[in-house]
Amino acid sequence: MTDKLKPLRQQIDEIDAQILELLSRRGRVAQEVGHVKAETNAPVFRPEREAQVLRGVADRNPGPLKNGDVQTIFREIMSACRALEKRVTVAYLGPAGTFSEEAVYKQFGSAIEGMPCASIDEVFRATEAGTADFGVVPVENSSEGAINRTLDLLLGTTTVISGEVSIPVHHSLMTRTGTMEGVTVVCAHSQALAQCQVWLNLHHPDIERRAVASNAEAARMASQDPSIAAIASEMAGEQYKLGVVEAHIQDDPHNRTRFVVIGKLHTNPSGRDHTSLVLAVPNKAGAVYDLLAPVAKHGVSMTRFESRPARIGTWEYYFYVDVEGHVQDANVARALEELKQNAAFFKVLGSYPVSL
Numbered sequence: 001m002t003d004k005l006k007p008l009r010q011q012i013d014e015i016d017a018q019i020l021e022l023l024s025r026r027g028r029v030a031q032e033v034g035h036v037k038a039e040t041n042a043p044v045f046r047p048e049r050e051a052q053v054l055r056g057v058a059d060r061n062p063g064p065l066k067n068g069d070v071q072t073i074f075r076e077i078m079s080a081c082r083a084l085e086k087r088v089t090v091a092y093l094g095p096a097g098t099f100s101e102e103a104v105y106k107q108f109g110s111a112i113e114g115m116p117c118a119s120i121d122e123v124f125r126a127t128e129a130g131t132a133d134f135g136v137v138p139v140e141n142s143s144e145g146a147i148n149r150t151l152d153l154l155l156g157t158t159t160v161i162s163g164e165v166s167i168p169v170h171h172s173l174m175t176r177t178g179t180m181e182g183v184t185v186v187c188a189h190s191q192a193l194a195q196c197q198v199w200l201n202l203h204h205p206d207i208e209r210r211a212v213a214s215n216a217e218a219a220r221m222a223s224q225d226p227s228i229a230a231i232a233s234e235m236a237g238e239q240y241k242l243g244v245v246e247a248h249i250q251d252d253p254h255n256r257t258r259f260v261v262i263g264k265l266h267t268n269p270s271g272r273d274h275t276s277l278v279l280a281v282p283n284k285a286g287a288v289y290d291l292l293a294p295v296a297k298h299g300v301s302m303t304r305f306e307s308r309p310a311r312i313g314t315w316e317y318y319f320y321v322d323v324e325g326h327v328q329d330a331n332v333a334r335a336l337e338e339l340k341q342n343a344a345f346f347k348v349l350g351s352y353p354v355s356l
């Protein structure tokens with residue numbers, strides 16, 4: 001056994017030495033890129049370029065490593081190279097261990113400064129003030145729909161959307177002991193309680209459910225009190241040394257949350273992009289239909305349509321629309337120009353690469 005392993009491990013050592021040499025070369029080139037950018041005050045983080053690199057490695061991947069795994073490795077390589085140019089600060093809805101933190105790492109890799117914030121409002125404030133270079137905020141969940149606070153804040157923000165990231169959301173029921181003995185209350189963020197309601201009704205119909213600020217906060221509470229069970233990610237459970245009572249209790253096994261990256265950066269076209277906008281129409285019959293006509297006319301696909309009350313006391317709404325393509329694409333530019341003519345309110349939130 002050992003005799004057979006030895007030459008294989010030698011091969012691995014040789015390959016690792018080559019990988020290390022190549023990584024070092026890549027790092028030195030990134031430093032040069034950093035100097036060129038510094039001369040022209042150009043942005044360090046380029047989401048469109050990173051998206052192209054990651055799509056490229058998946059397209060050229062000869063195997064046997066899986067595309068997703070190769071992309072994770074390259075995500076980290078770019079993150080480390082980027083940190084040689086500048087370590088970007090990213091604000092998100094904390095504490096550490098939330099799905100928002102997971103989204104931050106999926107988008108930026110781990111060579112960043114994470115800035116956990118107490119609320120979505122604070123993420124916007126930190127990004128607008130420049131305390132953080134970017135912010136990552138949840139915008140919609142596949143089972144629960146829009147995250148209204150984010151939509152409301154996008155309306156008035158001076159930041160733009162420069163990226164999107166979507167992650168699977170799996171919830172586990174966890175306690176200090178890994179059993180439900182002595183548990184009188186289940187704590188989680190209200191969204192998580194809603195996403196697990198069918199399972200809870202079936203298995204623990206009589207236990208009180210309490211909404212708290214975040215799932216990570218629920219995990220922290222459960223770690224200190226044996227009468228509390230938390231619904232959170234296993235990542236948060238590990239952080240607080242909780243035992244898993246039941247894994248994957250979310251009602252929809254394909255549950256996902258989509259986040260957007262906000263910042264001051266206008267992202268260039270990557271070849272596969274989305275554009276987000278907010279619109280309002282005059283309050284008259286057929287107005288919404290007329291408003292959206294240019295989208296179809298110019299062959300632009302709409303991927304999302306969401307409405308929010310304008311909260312000015314009348315039955316008026318803001319419409320949050322996502323379309324395929326970039327504002328610099330000719331057909332998108334023409335469609336938006338016409339949309340703008342018919343709209344009482346019109347704001348482009350940003351164009352950015354479609355999430356992996």
Ligand SMILES: O=C(O)C(=O)C[C@]1(C(=O)O)C=C[C@@H](O)C=C1
Nearest residue numbers: 033044045046049050078081082
């Ligand atoms: O191409 C660039 O602009 C780089 O700075 C290099 C690099 C990379 O490591 O590949 C790093 C950071 C950018 O976000 C994009 C790519």
